[in-house]
Amino acid sequence: MRGTLVNVAAVLVGSGVGLAIGNRLSERLRRIITTGLGLCTLLIGMQMALKVGNVLVVIASMVMGGVVGELLGIESGLERAGEWLKACARSGSGTFVAGYVTASLVFCVGPMTLLGSIQEGLTGNPDIIYTKSMLDGAASIAFASSLGIGVSFAAVTVLVFQGALTLLGAQLAFLLRPEILNELTATGGLLILAIGLLLLDVKRIRVANLLPALLVVVLLTAARLSLGW
Numbered sequence: 208m209r210g211t212l213v214n215v216a217a218v219l220v221g222s223g224v225g226l227a228i229g230n231r232l233s234e235r236l237r238r239i240i241t242t243g244l245g246l247c248t249l250l251i252g253m254q255m256a257l258k259v260g261n262v263l264v265v266i267a268s269m270v271m272g273g274v275v276g277e278l279l280g281i282e283s284g285l286e287r288a289g290e291w292l293k294a295c296a297r298s299g300s301g302t303f304v305a306g307y308v309t310a311s312l313v314f315c316v317g318p319m320t321l322l323g324s325i326q327e328g329l330t331g332n333p334d335i336i337y338t339k340s341m342l343d344g345a346a347s348i349a350f351a352s353s354l355g356i357g358v359s360f361a362a363v364t365v366l367v368f369q370g371a372l373t374l375l376g377a378q379l380a381f382l383l384r385p386e387i388l389n390e391l392t393a394t395g396g397l398l399i400l401a402i403g404l405l406l407l408d409v410k411r412i413r414v415a416n417l418l419p420a421l422l423v424v425v426l427l428t429a430a431r432l433s434l435g436w
Contacts, residue, residue, distance in 0.1 A: 210327045210336025211369045215362045217344035218314065222359035225351025232352060241353040245406030248313065252403055255318065255396025258389045264427050265393050272394075272420025282415040285311070292360045306357030310350050311364035312402055312414055314343050316421075318392045324369050325383060328376015336369070387428050394424045 229237060259265050276282070289304035300306075314320070319342075323335030343365075351358040372379065382388060398420070401412045 208327070208370050208373050210323060210333025210340070211366060211373055213333070214314075214336055214340040214343060214369060215366050217340040218310075218347045218362040218365060219359055221344035221347025222351040222356070222362075225348040225358065226356060228348065229352035229355065237353040240349060241406055244349055244353065245403050247403075248406055249400055249403035251317075252396045252399030252401075255399060256393050258396065259393035260386065260389045261428070261431070264390055264431060265397070265424060268390075268394055268420045268424035268427055269397060269417060272423045273417050275419040275423070276413075276416030279419070280416075281418055282308075282413040285415045289357065289360070292363070293357070296356065296360070298356055300355040300357060302355045303357035306350060306354030307360050307364075308357075308415065309354060309402060309406065310347070310358040310361035312398065313346065313350075314361055314365050315368045316395045316398050316418075318388070318395065320369055321372065321379075321382060321388075321391065324372035325376045325379050328373040329380060381429075382425065386432055387425060390424050390428045391421060394420050 232240070285308050286304055289307040292307060293300070293303040296303075317339075319335055319339040323333070323339055326335055327333045347358055347361075382391065398414055398417055401414045401417065404410050405412055405414065
């Protein structure tokens with residue numbers, strides 16, 4: 208889990224730098240930074256979404272996953288976790304929960320998380336996660352400068368989620384099959400697009416409630432392949 212620990216450190220360091228910068232910025236500058244982040248997030252999500260191979264599978268996964276997420280109340284649970292962390296940190300930041308939820312999703316939904324974690328779990332090679340760590344560290348600076356200290360607590364989510372993927376690397380190796388990985392990446396890209404819309408204040412989307420779509424797309428794609436469709 209060396210890669211994940213380095214990733215956690217990168218998020219913490221980046222967030223610290225972002226907080227130091229953000230405290231010197233006016234509200235107007237923080238808003239324009241958030242707008243820039245939103246646009247870049249849209250671009251990343253679009254690039255990922257275009258990996259789609261079977262659009263019907265992705266559509267079905269988003270709909271079914273969204274229903275499951277709403278019934279389970281994943282977004283509310285993640286927000287409660289953010290509120291708990293906020294209380295533990297004794298923070299008065301009005302953007303703590305938004306920063307925590309947004310950063311957690313951005314740092315954990317991308318394909319590098321899956322690829323890098325499984326690779327490290329299988330071979331012990333953390334190179335992809337090291338590269339992801341540099342990207343997450345840079346993103347943490349930007350996010351923390353505009354969304355505040357909640358971003359740094361996304362390191363907890365990275366540690367738990369990415370660490371679990373690494374420990375289960377051998378069992379999850381089938382996810383690296385191109386047919387499955389492309390659909391999984393495309394579905395993750397749609398979630399990233401939703402985060403971009405959220406950052407731009409275009410629409411308040413309960414992105415976390417769509418997370419089960421990542422599991423559904425794997426199951427549907429595996430079923431399609433086994434049936435030879």
